[in-house]
Amino acid sequence: MKIISPLTQKAINAAIKKQKKKITDGYVKGLTLMLVRQSYKWRLRYKLGKKDSYYTIGDYPTIGLSEARKIAQEIRNLLLKGIDPNEYKRQKQIELKIKQETKTFNHFANQFLVNKKKGVTKSRFKRNYLGTYIHYIQPFIGNKKINEITRTDIIEIIKQVPKIKLPNATRSTNKTYKAKEVLQVIKKIFDYIINLGLLEYNPAFTIDVKHLLPKEEKTKMKAILKPNKARELYKKILNIKTPTVKKLLQFQALTGLRNVGLYRLKWDYVDFEKKLIIYPPKTYKDNQEPFRMPLTDTLIEILIYFKQIYPVYTFKEEKLQEDSFSSKLSKYYREYLTKEHNPHGWRATFSTLAYENQKLHNISVEAIELQLNHKVGNKVTRAYMRSDFLEERRKLLEWWEEFLITF
Structure with missing residues (x-):
């Protein structure tokens, strides 16, 4: 009987260099790294009844060796209970879609703000989080479903920041500084949603304010040295x-x-x-x-x-x-x-x-x-x-x- 050794990072790198179509791990039964249309994916071969099936874990190197083993072991635990992992995944996706379609961005933003209020000073929360959300974010995407909000939507919000006039504002109309703050709040809310397991990707990720708005001209504060x-x-x-x-x-x-x-x-x-x-x-x-x-x-x-x-x-x-x-x-x-x-x-x-x-x-x-x-x-x-x-x-x-x- 052929003994398959546990994979190492070195072995993976060598196999990929040779463009091997299939690399098997000897640590978790059935775990393989397979070449599919010029990219490698982690898959787990399993048998439920008499039929051989594959469960796709995800892309390599986005999912590394240790994480792939962890997920594969979780799938093995489902199999021990007689649960088909692919059917389980489909059911979870349906449940997730239902949650996404019934909850707006506003719903999760409010949850995020309640949690954030506990960790910052009252004045900072009011100015940098609550005020930023109410004036600059909520009017644009507050009532949208979280899975409907796109990167384009967020870019449009950033572009609108300098045009928004607030009562009693003391800053100049060039609000590049505020746009950065707005983007950070959006990112943090989406990170919160991702951690709830309701999204897999943050649409605000990699957006850079400096490419969207002109650099803000500031009055330089000088230390008086003379x-x-x-x-x-x-x-x-x-x-x-x-x-x-x-x-x-x-x-x-x-x-x-x-x-x-x-x-x-x-x-x-x-x-x-x-x-x-x-x-x-x-x-x-x-x-x-x-x-x-x-x-x-x-x-x-x-x-x-x-x-x-x-x-x-x-x-x-x-x-x-x-x-x-x-x-x-x-x-x-x-x-x-x-x-x-x-x-x-x-x-x-x-x-x-x-x-x-x-x-x-x-x-x-x-x-x-x-x-x-x-x-x-x-x-x-x-x-x-x-x-x-x-x-x-x-x-x-x-x-x-x-x-x-x-x-």
Whole structure:
């Protein structure tokens, strides 16, 4: 009796190179890779009663060896129960068609949105998912059956995005940025439908927005690197008439903190007596260790002002979401200061000018980098470097404030 060895990837490659018409696997009984009209397909030979039959598993290499064996074994399990796999497949296809014809895209989109709502912030869900679906997707394909929606339908949606005018819209009419978001939401909904076993192919797959719409022209946000420009901007901050806005933007300009550092800062982290902020692990971006930040007299004055306003968080109400907080900061810059600079730009400004003026302040590179919460050196260096240069960084912040107010 001829013993058939289990297939290997190497054996498959060699057989295909020689264009063998049939390659048999010795691991799962009846599993073969057959050449059919210039392409290879996985098939399982089986016998139910006296008749030999074939079940087509799928194309190679779309279905690899391990997956083909898994499917073949599942079919073998059906045979043990006396079920004809081809008849079972036909029945499933009929059931699937009935489900597809009775449920619209809207039905599954709503299911997807309910699940998505649990995993993102309220503001992000409303803006990036629910709003995107209601305004840009639902009107076009919401009432269509899922198996009727084509790639052409989705392409047409993308082309329509720039033409859709929403009330209170703040963006320009060139909405390439929004078209990308719309496409992503459509893709994710179809992926959800595929995972339910109701479709086998995502019609949004491989569609590229940049080939359908002109590239969006954006106003480039620049970090202000020139000393006089940095001083002019800081002076504008000091001249803002609304105290809460002025002091919030002033605090960020003087510290180089990220938006997330302002957003997550709680009074529990502030030690007025030691003139210090201590962010616990995972509270300032993804810091693994506590991040200590020194405070100057001006920074303490700002904190004392906000202590009278907010009970838990230093710069915000408890219910305010992170996305909304960052948007608010950017809005302040557009309304009070400039459209060519954003809050995060102070970090690059601080870093560049601190390095350029190192001979004046004589503060170490390590102190500058640690103030920005950057990692210094490699793993070995960090393992032996126990200091966070706190007092040196305090002097750096005092120099920085003096630098910004000196004309």
